[in-house]
Amino acid sequence: MGILALALQIAGAGNLNGKDSDESQGIARVEKAQVALYTSDPGNLWNRLHHALHVRVGPDGREYGAERLDPLLWSSTTHLRNGPSYERARAVMEEFLSTRGERQIEDPQKRALLQRGLWAVFDWYVSWPYWHAGGDAVSKAVQPAFAARLAEIIRGVALTPEQIQKLPDNYVAAIAAKEFAAQYDSNQPSKPFLPPDLLYPGSSWIRLGQEWGETVAPQHLSEFGGRSVFLVFIRLPGSLRMTAQYLERVEKLKRPNEELPQFPAGTQVALVRRMLLVDSQGHLRVSPLVESVQIRVYAEVPGKDGRRRNVEETRKQQSVFEFVLDRAKLFRGKAGGLHAIETTESDFMTFQTHGFDPFESKQAGQGEFVKGQFPMLLQCFVCHSGSGVVSIRSRLSLGFDDDHSGLGEAQKTMRWKQQRYEWGLLQGIGYGTHSAPRD
Numbered sequence: 001m002g003i004l005a006l007a008l009q010i011a012g013a014g015n016l017n018g019k020d021s022d023e024s025q026g027i028a029r030v031e032k033a034q035v036a037l038y039t040s041d042p043g044n045l046w047n048r049l050h051h052a053l054h055v056r057v058g059p060d061g062r063e064y065g066a067e068r069l070d071p072l073l074w075s076s077t078t079h080l081r082n083g084p085s086y087e088r089a090r091a092v093m094e095e096f097l098s099t100r101g102e103r104q105i106e107d108p109q110k111r112a113l114l115q116r117g118l119w120a121v122f123d124w125y126v127s128w129p130y131w132h133a134g135g136d137a138v139s140k141a142v143q144p145a146f147a148a149r150l151a152e153i154i155r156g157v158a159l160t161p162e163q164i165q166k167l168p169d170n171y172v173a174a175i176a177a178k179e180f181a182a183q184y185d186s187n188q189p190s191k192p193f194l195p196p197d198l199l200y201p202g203s204s205w206i207r208l209g210q211e212w213g214e215t216v217a218p219q220h221l222s223e224f225g226g227r228s229v230f231l232v233f234i235r236l237p238g239s240l241r242m243t244a245q246y247l248e249r250v251e252k253l254k255r256p257n258e259e260l261p262q263f264p265a266g267t268q269v270a271l272v273r274r275m276l277l278v279d280s281q282g283h284l285r286v287s288p289l290v291e292s293v294q295i296r297v298y299a300e301v302p303g304k305d306g307r308r309r310n311v312e313e314t315r316k317q318q319s320v321f322e323f324v325l326d327r328a329k330l331f332r333g334k335a336g337g338l339h340a341i342e343t344t345e346s347d348f349m350t351f352q353t354h355g356f357d358p359f360e361s362k363q364a365g366q367g368e369f370v371k372g373q374f375p376m377l378l379q380c381f382v383c384h385s386g387s388g389v390v391s392i393r394s395r396l397s398l399g400f401d402d403d404h405s406g407l408g409e410a411q412k413t414m415r416w417k418q419q420r421y422e423w424g425l426l427q428g429i430g431y432g433t434h435s436a437p438r439d
């Protein structure tokens with residue numbers, strides 16, 4: 001089966017009324033399971049909180065998600081909404097609040113990462129798509145007191161604006177560690193490389209986008225709930241001038257549907273995800289932490305063929321790379337915490353999957369669960385097929401922005417977030433003057 005067909009099948013196969021698979025099958029394991037992330041003691045409150053919110057148990061009885069940056073929660077997920085997983089998370093949060101757990105760990109990086117996870121869970125939790133369930137299930141799905149506890153801990157571990165600004169730049173750390181090659185090597189097309197100058201002034205890359213107006217990566221913005229800023233960069237082979245001239249040609253196109261000019265083989269594109277945080281005053285702040293870097297290199301640009309459905313064909317034309325922030329590696333001070341995904345690594349798709357939760361797919365069972373884990377570097381071709389410019393999904397037609405740092409993009413992201421329901425709720429119950437709901 002083609003990868004696209006498989007991905008569509010995965011996306012469309014949701015059992016929307018699924019109940020926690022771990023509620024019924026893996027609960028004993030969950031209670032025994034441990035993580036030693038924030039301290040080496042698995043019994044530490046922060047580790048237990050992380051475990052309660054991030055770990056899922058599959059039908060195979062194994063644990064998933066502890067090391068993953070984004071929680072394994074989809075819009076149809078019922079896990080954490082009721083039953084034992086809900087009770088467990090509620091109890092750990094209660095303990096955290098009553099013992100002032102936020103005082104246990106001072107390290108700003110650890111506080112930032114704990115908050116980031118809680119914030120993702122909060123946004124997911126209060127955005128329950130009620131059309132997935134009826135009647136009673138709706139009222140049980142969002143408990144105000146549960147949301148309030150999440151919000152209170154988000155505030156409890158929040159950093160001051162100065163602390164956020166002073167968080168280490170992990171991209172610089174990754175480059176300084178020299179763990180990854182600095183350049184693409186066409187003789188070893190799957191060898192990860194991290195360009196040293198990507199994010200900094202004087203770069204050989206140009207950032208796509210406009211200072212004002214639309215965002216360059218609207219789909220990532222909304223899929224990741226506006227909790228990260230996404231920046232898109234491009235460089236053509238040869239000089240910076242070539243890239244600039246190419247983008248000028250694109251900018252001159254008047255009609256949005258006009259055919260985009262093709263770029264040559266050797267062109268590289270990158271998508272960088274930077275972490276936003278909520279500061280101690282309840283304001284959004286851009287942090288220096290890079291959460292992921294995705295790069296595609298066009299080894300071949302054969303022509304102007306449209307979206308190819310053939311993965312093998314597309315794979316020959318593009319090399320793909322992904323670096324993801326690994327909390328444990330970051331806390332150990334290794335290469336800025338950036339982990340290069342290997343070709344053999346599989347993971348669940350959480351980006352643009354129509355909300356289907358593979359852990360809760362009862363009728364499909366184990367087979368579907370196994371299929372739900374997809375080689376991460378093959379996932380790219382589900383969405384980026386086609387020759388050269390055809391495979392670009394960002395708003396290339398926006399032209400380029402002279403501000404390499406992406407401040408405008410960050411401001412647009414924050415404005416988008418500030419208008420969201422879940423942001424208003426977080427502000428109201430986490431930072432408002434009213435006391436938080438209790439059950």
Ligand code: HEC
Pocket residue numbers: 216217218219220221232233269270271294295296320321322351352376377379380381382383384391392393394395
């Ligand atoms: C489910 C679809 C999907 C998958 C899977 C996916 N991307 Fe993308 N990607 C997009 C979309 C859509 C954009 C455009 C930005 C936006 O609107 O958010 C994009 C943008 C990008 C960009 C910026 C340049 C461009 O093409 O627009 C890069 C680089 C990129 N992705 C790399 C990757 C890599 C590497 C992988 C695999 C590890 C990957 N993507 C997997 C959908 C996807």
